[in-house]
Amino acid sequence: MQATVIYEDGDHRWIMFGRDANKSGGIIDTNQYMIQSGDQAILLDPGGIELFAPMLSAVLKFVPADKITHLFASHQDPDIISSLGLWDQALPKAKLYSPWLWESFIRHFGMERIQFCPIPDEGQTISLGRIQLQFVPAHYLHSSGNFHVYDPKAKILMSGDVGAALEEPDAPLYVDNMATHTPKMRKFHQRWMPSNEAKQDWIRRVRQLDIDIMAPQHGRLFQQKQVGEFLNWFEELPVGIAVR
């Protein structure tokens, strides 16, 4: 599991984990993120059960276990949070922030110790160490209860499955050329995103944010210029049509 610091300002850090060369075949490659501030840290979409050990090992190179105070699951998918039953044993005092809609489903992954903190439909702001994090509604993108995470200080938006591309593990970290990148995203977005209306609502919302990096859960990250290009591309893309 590779770890890359994508933002650092004093004790405020964003670390991306992914491009796991050792992961078994047939498993979709995922990006996990950790935000640190002061003596707290949050794991964003900590990943599937297959990833638990390499993930925890990678994380403990940066922080002690008791400083991982928060977990976030943007939605209920197995590649997002099927590792929960094991985190539950490793981080018994942690809190899991996730859409309220999915609570009774996510508990099926096994959660006896970790505390579930339901995020209301309209979103929520929490503090982590010395910073504030916003849970931005992204319902129906693709899950019926879905949030992204915005850090206004680092100007990073963790965008879950939006902006996802299926790539080789050795692909570069950042999108360099949108013209060659969009073909890698088109089918995924058309098949997985069910609602044009929800898509437009999200674009309206995200255009109001000041974003330096958009960090999806699969594939490359977008820098400022490419974020604008992505939003324009996504706006024009009809979704929910791939089975026609």
Next chain:
Amino acid sequence: MATPIFVTAASIAAELHQAMLEAKGLALTAKNARALAVRAGSKTVGFKAITHFIDELASDIIRQSQYINGVSESLSQQAVALWRANTAASKFEWLERQQLPWGESLRESMQTCYEERERLSQLLHRGLRELEAQLEEGDKHIRTANLIATSSKVEAASAGDFRAQLEVIAHNITITASQIRQHLTNARRLLNQKQV
């Protein structure tokens, strides 16, 4: 290939459930036999007496099957919990070997996990021994059932006009007893196979 205990325990529960259904059938046979014996009158007094034994035996088997069923179901659940604790423990052991900068910070969670694994594995062993004892108890019921079946045949022989009908009933008892025995044997075979 070794089978996980939670699969074995669930399979044993299923065998015992089948045994219980057979025993319910046996209770019905006893009821029919008694009705017939009453109609047949004095010639079948012996058979009528036997039906009480069948009835009693059937409800014993039902009670015991339900009990074993409960034991094996909770055993299966404990085994799943143990499997989860084992999974976590093996990940923790792997992490310990990594000598991570912050590895020590996991100590408390690891300890809890290892203790839970120990507790569950003891619980499981006790449960398995209990199951073994119960299955042995079940064998006694089978021996009783065979005795009853033999006596029924003898009684049927002297029941005059009702002989044929009572012989069918005696035959039913034999069949049912052997089916229950088969389920108990299956359960014991499951219990004796290599566990993980």
